[in-house]
Amino acid sequence: MPLPADWLLCHSVVTFLLLHSLVLMTFCFHHAATSCSKYCYCSESADGGQTVRCSNLRLAEVPPDLPNDTRHLYLDFNHLTSVPTDAFLGLPLLSELDLSHNELAQLEPGAFRGLAASLEFLDLSSNQLMTLSPQAFEGLHARANLTHNPWHCDCNLQTAMPLLDLEPTSLTGVVCQTSEPQDAGVQGLPFLLAGDVDLCVVLKKTTDVAMLVTMFGWFTMVISYLVYYVRHNQEDARRHLEYLKSLPSKQGRSEQSSTLSTVV
Numbered sequence: 192m193p194l195p196a197d198w199l200l201c202h203s204v205v206t207f208l209l210l211h212s213l214v215l216m217t218f219c220f221h222h223a224a225t226s227c228s229k230y231c232y233c234s235e236s237a238d239g240g241q242t243v244r245c246s247n248l249r250l251a252e253v254p255p256d257l258p259n260d261t262r263h264l265y266l267d268f269n270h271l272t273s274v275p276t277d278a279f280l281g282l283p284l285l286s287e288l289d290l291s292h293n294e295l296a297q298l299e300p301g302a303f304r305g306l307a308a309s310l311e312f313l314d315l316s317s318n319q320l321m322t323l324s325p326q327a328f329e330g331l332h333a334r335a336n337l338t339h340n341p342w343h344c345d346c347n348l349q350t351a352m353p354l355l356d357l358e359p360t361s362l363t364g365v366v367c368q369t370s371e372p373q374d375a376g377v378q379g380l381p382f383l384l385a386g387d388v389d390l391c392v393v394l395k396k397t398t399d400v401a402m403l404v405t406m407f408g409w410f411t412m413v414i415s416y417l418v419y420y421v422r423h424n425q426e427d428a429r430r431h432l433e434y435l436k437s438l439p440s441k442q443g444r445s446e447q448s449s450t451l452s453t454v455v
């Protein structure tokens with residue numbers, strides 16, 4: 192009886208196809224439900240939205256496919272060297288961002304754009320940051336961990352500090368490792384606590400000195416030109432005088448010629 196065998200084959204193929212599509216469908220629905228970045232691990236956050244863990248994945252860039260309802264984002268212990276402009280723009284709920292233990296040396300202008308209203312905690316500790324640019328933080332009010340970075344304290348940093356809107360205690364994490372000038376006495380100190388040191392005054396002094404030197408240079412040039420001019424003219428005057436001394440005889444001759452012409 193060949194029929195049952197055929198029927199069995201047909202039946203098993205159909206069953207296989209059904210099972211296959213079922214598996215595919217569940218996979219798709221599951222993916223839609225979590226919609227997590229392909230590199231990271233996502234879980235529902237207790238305060239709504241998602242907690243996205245991308246720690247210790249050797250990432251060199253911020254993943255581009257983070258879910259838009261990310262509330263807590265952990266990117267610590269990766270190889271990020273810079274935070275580009277608008278890196279977190281599509282994450283309106285983001286309240287905690289951990290970028291610690293990376294190699295961040297640069298925060299582009301607008302790096303945290305779009306987070307001003309939501310971000311409460313920003314961890315930038317244990318990176319390679321040397322200076323802060325207010326353009327990178329654009330009105331961010333978050334509490335930030337800025338410790339364990341090789342901060343270079345100079346007039347630039349001093350000018351930037353008052354322009355930051357970060358929670359004020361955050362700035363105590365800026366501990367100077369190097370400084371300009373080197374002997375300012377701020378090395379090893381939190382920059383905020385070295386209150387009476389003005390790193391820009393020193394700069395003003397050096398520009399004053401430069402100005403003085405330039406003015407002195409001009410002055411010397413003017414004086415030497417004057418001296419040259421007077422000497423040159425003295426010589427001219429002497430020659431003129433000699434000419435004048437030799438003049439009477441010439442004048443006599445010309446008078447003679449004029450009388451001659453009148454006679455003619």
Ligand SMILES: *[C@@H]1O[C@H](CO)[C@@H](O)[C@H](O)[C@H]1NC(C)=O
Pocket residue numbers: 259260283284
């Ligand atoms: C995320 O995107 C979806 C689909 O585009 C949208 O419906 C939802 O409101 C967004 N969620 C947030 C928090 O923006």
Ligand SMILES: *[C@@H]1O[C@H](CO)[C@@H](O)[C@H](O)[C@H]1NC(C)=O
Pocket residue numbers: 291316317336337338339
């Ligand atoms: C800041 O970061 C450092 C190093 O990553 C850590 O030891 C410290 O506890 C953090 N401070 C706060 C207030 O979170």
